Amino acid sequence: MRVKDIVLVKANYKPNLEAYPYTKPTDYYEIKGLNPLESAGYNTVSFVKMVTDNNEESIVEVSDMVADIILKLKNVIIGREIDETERIFDLLYRITLPFGRKGIVMMAISAIDLMLWDLKGKETGKPVYKLLGGPTRERIPAYASHLHPTDINELRKEALSYLEEGYQAMKMRLCCGPLDGYKGMERNEELVKAVRDAIGYNVDLMADVWMAWNLKYARRMLKRLERYELSWIEEPLPPDEYHAYKVLSKEIGIPIAAGEHAYTVEEFKLLADYGIE
Incomplete structure (x- = not known):
């Protein structure tokens, strides 16, 4: 054919x-x-x-x-x-x-x-x-991926609705970056705290930044968020900043997820070489 x-x-x-x-x-x-x-x-x-x-x-x-x-x-x-x-x-x-x-x-x-x-x-x-070789497992864990930075009460309701649907993991989005300054950091923390308080600590919670921060901001912001026990923070930095990812991963207690905007084996090898998991 x-x-x-x-x-x-x-x-x-x-x-x-x-x-x-x-x-x-x-x-x-x-x-x-x-x-x-x-x-x-x-x-x-x-x-x-x-x-x-x-x-x-x-x-x-x-x-x-x-x-x-x-x-x-x-x-x-x-x-x-x-x-x-x-x-x-x-x-x-x-x-x-x-x-x-x-x-x-x-x-x-x-x-x-x-x-x-x-x-x-x-x-x-x-x-x-x-x-491609067949299945390697029978079941795959799923998480709810939405929780956009809207009204705090609506955010809590949405998180609780995922629990009612049976999800034991969910991912939220953060809205503020370096130019938002200290008030932006407070807003990001307010969002995470609202969801964590609603769902408790027996449910996995992740946050996605979509490449929006620089290293200086990420250090400060993630230190504030460590207390909320995030399962991971996704793409806090632009995807090509391999060295900054390496530095951040060694300084912060929150696991860092990267690779969504890697397109080739060579790019994933770079992530591995820099110790980014």
Whole structure:
């Protein structure tokens, strides 16, 4: 089965997203009056379809900028066997080295890779997880991931609703960064305290910062939050600040989660080399 074409199915669908009172990531992310997600095309969604010579199809959902890259790369893929997943990945990675390696280019290559694996599953009649070696466990713990920085009373109610649904772990978001100063730190702590007081200490609580702090701010903020026994703090720093992550992980008692914005094996190796777990 060979790749016949890659086409845009539906472009620029903009979901109805609810707004929350966040400090913009890293505080100085204004670009031509847009927030970072709008500037990067994240708030619009495109659907890209890969079609084979026997009319089998696979569809992925990506941002419109990623869709543009996929369509630019499609001539490299058309006519190739869908079983050539490793060869196609390596080829796409190699030809995009001057402007790729991270970000939207790797997202585009990943989307192509996903469609190829999906088509391999359809060709063999097996789910992709079996093609990749099968399951390694029977059950996977789940956590509720929302708890945006809204009204304190509403935040407590939301946290308690997750307990009623049976969740024993949940992740919240923090809204303030370096430019918010001491009052911002107080607000972040107020949010964490409200949720922790509502759910108690027998439930895992995590917090996500989405790359919004610098090392100086993270040190001070996380020292204030240690008393609330967070299971982890997610991406407190920009993803390329490996040394700062290493320093922070040695100074702070809260485990640090990183890697969401790592795109390659090499980046994960860097995280490991710097002792970031």
